[in-house]
Amino acid sequence: MEIKVVRKVLDVNDTMAEQNRKMFSEKGIFVLNVMSSPGSGKTAILEKTLSFIMPDIKSAVIVGDICTSNDADILAKTNVPVVQVNTGEFGGDCHLAAHVIGNAANNLDLDDIDFLIVENVGNLVCPAEFDIGESARVVVLSVTEGEDKPVKYPLMFRECNAALLNKVDLLPYLDYDKEMAIGYIHQINPDMPVFEISAKTEEGFDPWIDWLKKKVRQM
Template sequence: MCDTCGCGQPGDEVIIRKPGEHNHAYVHDGVKHNHSHDHSHSGEEHTHAEHDHTHHHHPDHTHGAREIVVEENILQKNDLLAEHNRGFFEAKGMVTLNLVSSPGSGKTTLLEKTISALNNRFTFAVIEGDQQTMNDANRINATGAPVVQINTGNGCHLDASMINSAVMHLDVPDKSFLMIENVGNLVCPALFDLGEAFRVVIISVTEGDDKPVKYPTMFQTADLCLINKTDLLPYVDFDVEKAKEYAHRINPQISFISLSAQTGEGMDEWFTWLEEKMVTGTD
């Protein structure tokens, strides 16, 4: 099945391609899904008790029925594939980062500046995730780093199988950084392990300093929080210490780097963090 949205309608297909390349549609495990958009509830019965939610198409079906115990985690397929990815990345000595944030936090600018500053010392490969357009991949392509764009169509997050397919399109050298720029969304990507070594959440000072408590799941699963656009601090009502305190409440282990990808302020600390991860591996 399709792990993204499952829908086979035009515009919903996941597309993976490099800049200047023809389309490579994402393989959906050979299963087609038919979606009509009839959401009629006639003849159906909904019960919304406090603890149980039941949904009945046919209220009586006891004849010849038997129970099968399943007890399987619903995200297991994604998690297994993520572990498979992780093993592949580790075997190649790669350091893989999953960069997550709201739209417009400056992920792509951060990547452009990082690659340009460090590409004489390290090799980088990039997977870009967006619903539509090659814009971000084209920007990364200009830095010279190999890049693949995943367009998720109507999908709201990347998943492990998309990363698995995208990596096949990238010739990633051993000992590289693989930077995965997730779809700009602070909710859904939190649930989907991609096989990354580190999850980096980016917030910019033009957002509210209460982002960590508003979107706790994302901050709870992140290893590092980058606070971007610090050059704009004099003009906005953003309290860096308050944002850190909120994030610490949710995840006492999270670390922080404040920086401005635009002016370069604080970027050295980020570069040192990256360098340490390449030296120490994924420990």
């Protein structure tokens, strides 16, 4: 006997994500989901980004890692509230799911925040699949990775609203073809803004910070 089901497998996550989105939008909080492969410089970028926007924009961070609180310890020095989520407790997950964000947000004073950054688990595959109730998604790519990352992980680059090309201060020492990498990004997502930055030297941060501030103020 056949029984019709017709349900999304990720229904539960999607419903939770919508609840998060509603809660964040009622509080007027812009939520940015930051994703990348491991080692692209997410934490360093966030550290610098926070130094540019604080104290104008009241911010908080949720950091996801499989293990350790190293990233949270670094970000705590910026004096913003930081919640570390270790997905090990949730089964060693390779991504942050909506219910994890909902629980983590309970540890923050949401009335005192305009901007919430979620630093997702370093991984270009799984996080792209899970809606967490964010307002926008950013993918970080660094020039020490292959130029063809966007075409290897098309879903990630389709799902994001902007890309940060990090570590550009290293370009003189590498054989990296920057134009090829940006070309690949636009092959997957033709209108995607690409910000070329260095979290080390702060090169290229102004356009990125302008983009971000505009988004936060639109909330």
